[in-house]
Amino acid sequence: MSPTSGEKSRLYKNLRLGIDPFNIRLLQINNSRPEDKTKGNWSVPISMNMQTFKLDTAPPFRCLSYVWGNPELHSVFVNGQLIRITKNLLGFLRRLRAGSSRPDGWIWVDAICIDQTNDVERTQQVKGMGAIYSKADMVMAWLGWEWDRQGDGSDNGRNPLAPEVEDASEYAVDLLVLIAKQLRAYMANGGKVWSKNFSQYALDDPAMYTMLDMKA
Template sequence: MLSLVTPSLKSSRHRKRTAQEKLYSYNPLRSPRHIRLLKLLPGEGGTWLRCSLVEVHLETNLPYQAISYAWGDANDQRSVLCKGKFINITRNLLDALTVFRHPEAARYLWADAICINQRNEEERSAQVQLMGQIYSKASQVLFWVGME
């Protein structure tokens, strides 16, 4: 018998953030060939997802895994903690990161909703042009089809 064990994602720690709470402020990328990688810090269960963003050249030797997923409901926003500030993401990406998070080791990932500054139209447009290369240079592509 095959069973799927998934963490409880109903924790109040993943509640919707209010506008007055501090949002993460992205630094501009150094060049058009630079990308950000998500360093997902270890943890388990319903604890906050904590991370940092690491800027690297697209030709980096740092192995990373790219996540392929559907954004899901854009109105169902959750947050991850990035260096003490909040980055809003969809519930579907939160679920994926919660499942992909290692309990004892950091993991380098690429997820467009976090690694691209979604509030900067110029950056978003330039980075979308690189997505084929970003996925092809990943050591592995993780496909997320949802919790159900």
């Protein structure tokens, strides 16, 4: 189910992209106000600003890669207007605002930055996604919450007033960064990543970590 609603129509009408596939919309998350801390950061609604840019002259931005997940919809504010997004995306936006990265930077999120109700625009933007991702300073992968054992983006079971702690997704990203580093060293020493000798091992096979000089 697409995270869309009729409530978005006025928002996109005021931020038209036209026929140029390299016009894009970018989002900026508003930081929590000091007084919001007393309410619990997780209970405060997400508020964002969205603007249109030409891709070639856009400010530095990051792209989000994530699974749309549970079709249960939740509310956020974009340019002061209430819109609906999936629970999994809400979790990412909460985490970003909490300070896991730069909450004041520009981000591109397909579910919001593309008008999902406009077939022509969606087709044009999908065709240009390769260029959008290539232009981005960083691509962020949201792997979900540590307590989300079902993979549905749920935050059930957590205390919304509790301080955020490092979760499993951050450990996964740290591991991927380490693997990439070791792969570069492996290739620099003449190792071939796509060789039969290497590709026979699964990511969780201790033999692969031995080849990369890592502890399993």
